[in-house]
Amino acid sequence: MRRLTAETRLNPAGLVLPMFVQEGISEPVELDSLPAVKRHTLDSLARAAAEAAKAGLGGVMLFGVPATDKKDPFGSQAVAEDGILNRALATVRAEVGDALVVMADTCLDEFTTHGHCGVLAADGSVDNDATLEIYGAQAVAQARAGAHVVGPSGMMDHQVAAIRDALDAAGLQNTSILAYAAKYTSAFYGPFREAVACSLEGDRRSYQMDPANRREGRLETSLDIAEGADMVMVKPAGYFLDVLADIAATSPVPVAAYQVSGEYAMIQAAARNGWIDGPAALRESVLSIHRAGADVVLTYAAMELARECCDTCDCC
Numbered sequence: 001m002r003r004l005t006a007e008t009r010l011n012p013a014g015l016v017l018p019m020f021v022q023e024g025i026s027e028p029v030e031l032d033s034l035p036a037v038k039r040h041t042l043d044s045l046a047r048a049a050a051e052a053a054k055a056g057l058g059g060v061m062l063f064g065v066p067a068t069d070k071k072d073p074f075g076s077q078a079v080a081e082d083g084i085l086n087r088a089l090a091t092v093r094a095e096v097g098d099a100l101v102v103m104a105d106t107c108l109d110e111f112t113t114h115g116h117c118g119v120l121a122a123d124g125s126v127d128n129d130a131t132l133e134i135y136g137a138q139a140v141a142q143a144r145a146g147a148h149v150v151g152p153s154g155m156m157d158h159q160v161a162a163i164r165d166a167l168d169a170a171g172l173q174n175t176s177i178l179a180y181a182a183k184y185t186s187a188f189y190g191p192f193r194e195a196v197a198c199s200l201e202g203d204r205r206s207y208q209m210d211p212a213n214r215r216e217g218r219l220e221t222s223l224d225i226a227e228g229a230d231m232v233m234v235k236p237a238g239y240f241l242d243v244l245a246d247i248a249a250t251s252p253v254p255v256a257a258y259q260v261s262g263e264y265a266m267i268q269a270a271a272r273n274g275w276i277d278g279p280a281a282l283r284e285s286v287l288s289i290h291r292a293g294a295d296v297v298l299t300y301a302a303m304e305l306a307r308e309c310c311d312t313c314d315c316c
Contacts, residue, residue, distance in 0.1 A: 008291040010283065012056040012306035016103065016256070016298040020195050021045045022065040023084040033191035034261055035268040037300050039065055045088055046095040049102075055306040059101030061151060061298055062088050064110055065196050074119050075108035078138045083111075086145040093146030103178060104147040106139050106163065107154045115193075115200030117154030117207065126207055128156050135159055136166030143167060143175040151233070153180040155207045155220075160227035178256060179229035182217035182243055184209045186236050188262030195261065217243035218250070225253060231296070236260040238285055241292040248293020256296035257289050264300045283308060 022029060022039040029039040040048060045062075052060055064085025066077045077083040085104065092102050108131070109117045118131030131154065139150040150167075152159045160179050167175050185208040193200060209216055217240070221232050230253060234244045237257035248255045267285065271278025282301040289297050299305070 010287055012309055013058045014296055015057050015302040016059040016061050017052050017057055017302040018061045018298055020063050021088040023067045031195055033194050033265055042091045046091050049092045049096050053096045053099040057302055059103055061103040063105045063196055071113045073113055075111035078108055078111040079141050086141055089145035089147050101148050103149040103151055104142040106150045106152045109198055110196045115198045131156050132162035136162050139163045140166050140170045143172045149176045149178050151178040155183050160224045160229045164228040176230040178231040179224040181221040181224040181232040183235045184211045188236050188260050191261035191265045214243055218246050221247050231256055237289045238263045244292045254295040257294040259299040
């Protein structure tokens with residue numbers, strides 16, 4: 001009866017698995033702060049992507065971790081054809097074709113020596129307009145490497161319009177844009193920054209949103225939709241369900257939400273200490289994100305949830 005009358009259901013097709021690929025390693029690297037998550041080699045990434053496709057996931061979101069000596073103030077490896085993320089995109093598309101939606105993080109923080117999402121002006125502030133030009137080139141490089149979807153996550157003003165113009169000019173009109181439209185300055189990003197070996201100096205409060213603001217989430221999202229976003233994202237997800245519900249209620253395009261590294265890691269840490277039922281807590285947390293209005297959820301638990309959806313009648 002509960003299964004029959006459930007208002008919200010999890011389905012693997014609505015889940016996206018974030019994945020990391022690291023340059024210069026011969027074996028996958030386990031991440032202490034993100035249990036069951038790895039920095040992959042190109043070979044292990046291809047195998048993991050094939051497993052994700054077999055499990056019925058909707059997509060994967062790829063993040064690159066370049067060699068430290070290849071980082072520079074401009075994030076040049078983000079644009080380079082032989083950059084680790086662009087090679088990873090080509091590798092995954094060759095492995096899975098169109099069986100998964102292959103998404104690329106379109107941002108510079110993994111590739112810059114200073115760890116910011118854009119290039120810096122002489123006074124140390126992030127130069128919004130100079131960054132837009134690089135984002136456009138990065139998105140084109142990612143699309144040519146095989147990305148079905150590019151995901152601008154830097155929260156630069158007019159990033160969607162700049163990327164759409166660059167893609168269209170390159171004849172890549174069919175590449176979709178998943179805009180990180182309501183991305184907040186959050187305390188829950190710590191494990192992710194370890195995962196991508198981010199060398200952030202300072203903070204990102206000048207371009208990411210204030211967690212105190214709800215209406216601003218709707219405003220930022222409406223601007224990205226007007227500029228041509230094909231999908232929009234709320235990040236983090238679990239602590240911003242009010243913002244997510246607001247956006248989902250009015251958005252004419254699909255809405256995604258990212259269960260970020262800190263949200264996932266806290267559940268795993270509590271489960272390892274025996275304080276909570278980990279699988280049940282992960283399922284409940286992602287179900288809540290869907291219930292609040294997300295059509296798509298990015299979560300490090302995507303594979304675990306996909307397996308459970310095949311084994312339990314509570315969620316599918």
